[in-house]
Amino acid sequence: MSDHTIETVPVTRMGNGHDLELTVHRITGARPGPTLVAFGGVHGDEAMGPEEVRRLVSSISPAELKGTIVAVPVANPYAYDAMSRFTPQDGLNLNRIFPGDRNGSVTEQLAAVLAEIMLRADYFVDFHSSGLYSTVEYGYIMDDGKEMATSFGAALLYHHAPYEGTSNAWAIKNNIASTVCELGGGGQLTDAFLAKAVRQGRNMLKAIDMLDGEPETIAEQQIVMTELVTLRPTRGGAMISHFSPDRLGEVVKGGTVLGEVIDPYTFQVLEQLVAPYESNILVLSREGYTRCSPGDYGFMVGNADTTTTVDQLFAS
Structure with missing residues (x-):
C-alpha cells in the first residue's frame, strides 16, 4: 500500500494548556526501499527549512517512491513561531542537545522525541538555512554520508567532526548516513533557493535509490572545505x-x-x-x-x- 499520511506525535503539556506536538508526514512508497527521515525548522529563525521540506515532500508521489520518507517540517514549533534560533521557554538551542531527555525541559523533550524518530532511518537529512538577515549555501559531507552530500549538489561542502549534541552527531552515533543542507535565508533569492531544494533533494533521492533515474551532475565542481x-x-x-x-x-x-x-x-x-x-x-x-x-x-x-x-x- 502506498500513501501519504500525517500524524501528530505528543511531546509534552505546556503551562499555557497547549499540548506540544510534532507534525510528522509519512510517505509510503509503492515499492520497498530504505527509510529517509528529514527535518526542517530545528532552528526557528531559519524559516527556509520548513518550506524546503514542504516543497520537496509535495513533489514526491507515493507511486514513484521506493521505501518511506518520514518528514518533520517544523521540528521546533515554539522557536518557529517566535522566529528564534532558541526555544523561548528555556532558551536552549535544540541542535546542541540531542538526544535530549524525556524528563527534561521543553527543548530537551523535543530533542528526545526527534531522536526517537531518527532511529527509524537508514538516511537522515536536516534542512537548515541562514536566519533573518543573512544568506548561506553549502552542505555538510560526513564520512558516512558522502553519496547524499555529493548528489545534493552544493558547490561548497564542509567536512568536519560533528558538533556535539547536533542531530547530525546523533545520526552518526547510530550509523545513519546523513547530511545537512544549508540553503538560503535572509529573504534573498528565495525562489531560486527553494527550487534548488526540490531539484537537488530529488537528485539525492535518486542517488540513494528511492527514486528512479540516474542522478544528474548538479555542480560542475564540488569544493570541500575543512x-x-x-x-x-x-x-x-x-x-x-x-x-x-x-x-x-x-x-x-x-x-x-x-x-x-x-x-x-x-x-x-x-x-x-x-x-x-x-x-x-x-x-x-x-x-x-x-x-x-x-x-x-x-x-x-x-x-x-x-x-x-x-x-x-x-x-x-
Missing part, C-alpha cells in the same frame, strides 16, 4: 555589506573588508568584519544593508588554501 569560520559583529547597529548573497562562492583576498557596522545614530563606523584567511571562500553573506546585534551571523568564510576535492578526501 576550515570554516563565522565572523560576528561585537557591536550592534547597521550592517553595511560589501558582498551581497549573489556573490556566494567567490574567493576573496585576505584582509578584504567584507562589511562594516555603522552606528545608525552618529553614522560612526563601529567595526569592520575582515576576511581572516590569506584566501577566503564566501559561504554566508548579507544584503547591502541589514540591522545587526552583537553576536549575530555577519559573514562565514572557508579557507580556500586548505580545500580539497571529494575524491581526495576519501582517497585514504
Whole structure:
C-alpha cells in the first residue's frame, strides 16, 4: 500500500494548556526501499527549512517512491513561531542537545522525541538555512554520508567532526548516513533557493535509490572545505555589506573588508568584519544593508588554501 499520511506525535503539556506536538508526514512508497527521515525548522529563525521540506515532500508521489520518507517540517514549533534560533521557554538551542531527555525541559523533550524518530532511518537529512538577515549555501559531507552530500549538489561542502549534541552527531552515533543542507535565508533569492531544494533533494533521492533515474551532475565542481569560520559583529547597529548573497562562492583576498557596522545614530563606523584567511571562500553573506546585534551571523568564510576535492578526501 502506498500513501501519504500525517500524524501528530505528543511531546509534552505546556503551562499555557497547549499540548506540544510534532507534525510528522509519512510517505509510503509503492515499492520497498530504505527509510529517509528529514527535518526542517530545528532552528526557528531559519524559516527556509520548513518550506524546503514542504516543497520537496509535495513533489514526491507515493507511486514513484521506493521505501518511506518520514518528514518533520517544523521540528521546533515554539522557536518557529517566535522566529528564534532558541526555544523561548528555556532558551536552549535544540541542535546542541540531542538526544535530549524525556524528563527534561521543553527543548530537551523535543530533542528526545526527534531522536526517537531518527532511529527509524537508514538516511537522515536536516534542512537548515541562514536566519533573518543573512544568506548561506553549502552542505555538510560526513564520512558516512558522502553519496547524499555529493548528489545534493552544493558547490561548497564542509567536512568536519560533528558538533556535539547536533542531530547530525546523533545520526552518526547510530550509523545513519546523513547530511545537512544549508540553503538560503535572509529573504534573498528565495525562489531560486527553494527550487534548488526540490531539484537537488530529488537528485539525492535518486542517488540513494528511492527514486528512479540516474542522478544528474548538479555542480560542475564540488569544493570541500575543512576550515570554516563565522565572523560576528561585537557591536550592534547597521550592517553595511560589501558582498551581497549573489556573490556566494567567490574567493576573496585576505584582509578584504567584507562589511562594516555603522552606528545608525552618529553614522560612526563601529567595526569592520575582515576576511581572516590569506584566501577566503564566501559561504554566508548579507544584503547591502541589514540591522545587526552583537553576536549575530555577519559573514562565514572557508579557507580556500586548505580545500580539497571529494575524491581526495576519501582517497585514504
